[in-house]
Amino acid sequence: MKGKLKYLCIIAGLVLIVGIGAVLVLMRPASNGIGSISGRDPIPQEADIYVPYIPGTTDADGFMRGMDVSSVLAIYNSWQEADGSSHFKNFEGEELDIQGFFYLLHDAGTNYIRLRVWNDPFDADGNGYGGGNNDIEATIEMGQYATNAGMKVLIDFHYSDFWADPNKQMVPKAWESYTIDEKADALYEYTKDCLIQLKEAGVDVGMVQIGNETTNALCGEKNWENITKLFSAGSRAVREVDSDILVAIHFTNPEQAGNLANRAKKLYNYGVDYDVFACSYYPFWHGTTENLTEVLKDIADTYDKKVVVAETSWAFTLEDGDGNGNTVGVGSNDTVGDYEFSAQGQATEIAAVIQAVKDVGDKGIGVFYWEPAWIPVQVYDGTQATLAENQALWEKYGSGWASSYAGAYDPNDAGRWYGGSAVDNQALFDFEGNPLESLNTYKYVQTGTTGSGIRVTGVESPVLEYTLGDTLSLPTELKVTYNAASPETLPVVWDETEAAAVDMNTPGTYTVHGIVTAGEEEVEAVCAVSVQKAGLLKNPGFEDADMTMYTVEGSSGNDRTGDDPHSGSYSFHFYNSGTVDFTVEQTVTLDAGHYVFSLYAQGGDVGSDANTFAYVKIGDNVISEPFTLAGWVAWQTPEISFDVDEDGVEVTVGVSITATQDGAWGTLDDWQLLMN
Numbered sequence: 278m279k280g281k282l283k284y285l286c287i288i289a290g291l292v293l294i295v296g297i298g299a300v301l302v303l304m305r306p307a308s309n310g311i312g313s314i315s316g317r318d319p320i321p322q323e324a325d326i327y328v329p330y331i332p333g334t335t336d337a338d339g340f341m342r343g344m345d346v347s348s349v350l351a352i353y354n355s356w357q358e359a360d361g362s363s364h365f366k367n368f369e370g371e372e373l374d375i376q377g378f379f380y381l382l383h384d385a386g387t388n389y390i391r392l393r394v395w396n397d398p399f400d401a402d403g404n405g406y407g408g409g410n411n412d413i414e415a416t417i418e419m420g421q422y423a424t425n426a427g428m429k430v431l432i433d434f435h436y437s438d439f440w441a442d443p444n445k446q447m448v449p450k451a452w453e454s455y456t457i458d459e460k461a462d463a464l465y466e467y468t469k470d471c472l473i474q475l476k477e478a479g480v481d482v483g484m485v486q487i488g489n490e491t492t493n494a495l496c497g498e499k500n501w502e503n504i505t506k507l508f509s510a511g512s513r514a515v516r517e518v519d520s521d522i523l524v525a526i527h528f529t530n531p532e533q534a535g536n537l538a539n540r541a542k543k544l545y546n547y548g549v550d551y552d553v554f555a556c557s558y559y560p561f562w563h564g565t566t567e568n569l570t571e572v573l574k575d576i577a578d579t580y581d582k583k584v585v586v587a588e589t590s591w592a593f594t595l596e597d598g599d600g601n602g603n604t605v606g607v608g609s610n611d612t613v614g615d616y617e618f619s620a621q622g623q624a625t626e627i628a629a630v631i632q633a634v635k636d637v638g639d640k641g642i643g644v645f646y647w648e649p650a651w652i653p654v655q656v657y658d659g660t661q662a663t664l665a666e667n668q669a670l671w672e673k674y675g676s677g678w679a680s681s682y683a684g685a686y687d688p689n690d691a692g693r694w695y696g697g698s699a700v701d702n703q704a705l706f707d708f709e710g711n712p713l714e715s716l717n718t719y720k721y722v723q724t725g726t727t728g729s730g731i732r733v734t735g736v737e738s739p740v741l742e743y744t745l746g747d748t749l750s751l752p753t754e755l756k757v758t759y760n761a762a763s764p765e766t767l768p769v770v771w772d773e774t775e776a777a778a779v780d781m782n783t784p785g786t787y788t789v790h791g792i793v794t795a796g797e798e799e800v801e802a803v804c805a806v807s808v809q810k811a812g813l814l815k816n817p818g819f820e821d822a823d824m825t826m827y828t829v830e831g832s833s834g835n836d837r838t839g840d841d842p843h844s845g846s847y848s849f850h851f852y853n854s855g856t857v858d859f860t861v862e863q864t865v866t867l868d869a870g871h872y873v874f875s876l877y878a879q880g881g882d883v884g885s886d887a888n889t890f891a892y893v894k895i896g897d898n899v900i901s902e903p904f905t906l907a908g909w910v911a912w913q914t915p916e917i918s919f920d921v922d923e924d925g926v927e928v929t930v931g932v933s934i935t936a937t938q939d940g941a942w943g944t945l946d947d948w949q950l951l952m953n
């Protein structure tokens with residue numbers, strides 16, 4: 278909690294500075310005009326954060342500075358229920374109603390709002406699946422707020438009753454039995470009907486996505502003849518309603534060589550009529566911005582299409598705000614990231630993605646930030662009571678990513694993992710609803726800011742793990758991050774004396790210092806080298822399919838899977854809709870000596886009477902070490918030290934999990950048994 282308090286104090290400081298900045302901005306011409314002063318760069322805006330000036334990003338340039346706020350209405354309604362207020366505030370600290378929230382986004386430089394639409398995100402009893410319960414009615418309401426605030430709207434049809442992404446493109450319930458031709462007709466009619474409703478409600482729709490992240494499938498269809506038939510049906514509907522609306526097709530994974538070029542070619546080969554090739558770009562997974570530019574430029578030039586980044590985001594903290602673990606958090610991505618985890622880091626990331634799209638040329642027309650306002654329905658204080666209150670709000674208003682009701686439609690994902698926001702730390706508001714200065718990035722890129730210059734904020738700190746007798750190999754280059762520029766990989770010079778002192782034949786941990794020269798700055802780097810005796814367990818990380826060295830006893834549903842590994846691609850996973858009660862263990866023969874057994878465990882929903890522990894059995898003697906499963910990727914590391922008195926003794930090491938609460942889940946990974 279200490280870290281969070283400190284963070285909030287910093288934010289309070291930022292708000293003061295921004296307040297002064299806003300007054301100065303008002304004395305200048307409107308930002309739209311600034312970019313058009315001929316032959317001169319615009320005057321940088323006063324700001325505490327540094328944002329570069331990116332030419333060609335004003336309204337006059339037609340550049341889309343978009344935000345996807347699909348969950349905001351559900352969040353707002355949850356707050357209204359919880360304490361009758363709106364937590365969203367402007368930079369002056371004044372509380373905003375839902376319309377005021379959209380005005381704030383516009384004032385901060387946003388000119389486009391993206392909204393996802395699900396066909397029927399409700400169960401048979403009318404309970405919402407969550408994720409904002411975004412049916413067309415919710416979309417119309419938010420679209421009207423956006424239009425009132427002077428912004429255009431991008432409608433993002435998932436053509437599913439719930440989340441659609443590269444791994445999941447489930448057909449809507451009502452279309453389940455349809456042939457491909459019936460599906461195409463239904464998709465055409467549905468698209469047309471929704472767009473007519475939006476138009477009649479006065480929503481200023483500027484662009485429509487036919488599907489969301491349809492990299493591998495759409496609406497349950499997986500072959501490209503069928504997928505493109507559906508694209509064409511949706512496109513035809515848009516053209517018939519309003520020929521001025523741009524038609525976009527949306528894919529992801531630009532980092533996979535040839536992936537997007539291949540999709541663009543399929544669209545061409547099957548004659549899909551569209552205007553904009555849209556792509557998701559999350560720095561954690563999707564490669565460099567240079568690669569993004571290259572991939573999008575190739576498609577823009579080859580097929581004469583406009584391109585946008587339809588989704589991107591970055592985290593301002595690694596903390597969790599609502600009791601539902603985050604996609605990016607402590608323990609998962611807390612090593613040196615692409616950017617600083619701060620409002621400055623977010624602004625730098627957004628500016629880098631805008632620059633990457635501008636580098637495509639005239640056909641690069643916009644960037645959309647994903648879910649800048651999916652903040653906690655109530656800030657989680659670590660107590661079970663608060664978590665229960667949040668869970669109740671997520672269930673009732675659909676303000677979490679999924680409710681338990683979604684399990685009926687999507688049992689394998691939502692049905693197992695439903696809960697709150699996994700991206701509250703990637704919002705452009707703090708957990709209390711105060712805007713971060715990064716919210717102004719779209720305003721700032723049109724002129725640049727005066728913020729302090731570029732400096733190094735981090736250097737990669739490699740941790741190398743070896744077993745006795747291996748050869749030491751120190752990295753020659755390290756990743757360097759900056760407060761306000763894209764990361765670079767630069768050469769490192771290691772301290773030769775320290776490197777020579779690493780004894781690969783003696784177990785221990787060693788530290789080697791190095792120097793990285795980044796422009797004018799010389800920055801110290803640290804490499805940790807760990808030399809250990811070879812582990813004594815077989816398949817300790819569950820990476821091998823052969824599991825015969827383990828004995829599993831008890832309730833079913835516990836096995837090696839690809840779910841949430843601590844490292845590598847596999848782990849030992851457990852889940853049961855009813856009681857979970859099992860042991861998993863491995864027996865080895867050890868010589869006399871001192872040993873340590875350890876492992877990684879994460880999981881949750883085990884209930885208050887759960888009994889979870891690691892154990893070591895030597896004959897009749899059992900040593901156990903309890904641990905508490907504390908949530909998704911909150912890794913626990915139980916450790917047991919023990920002695921073996923003579924050679925050739927059979928020792929069994931294992932884990933026992935007993936949880937009577939329905940739906941307990943978790944993973945075990947990276948077991949280790951070492952002689953010390």
Ligand code: CA
Binds near residue numbers: 601702
């Ligand atoms: Ca969260």
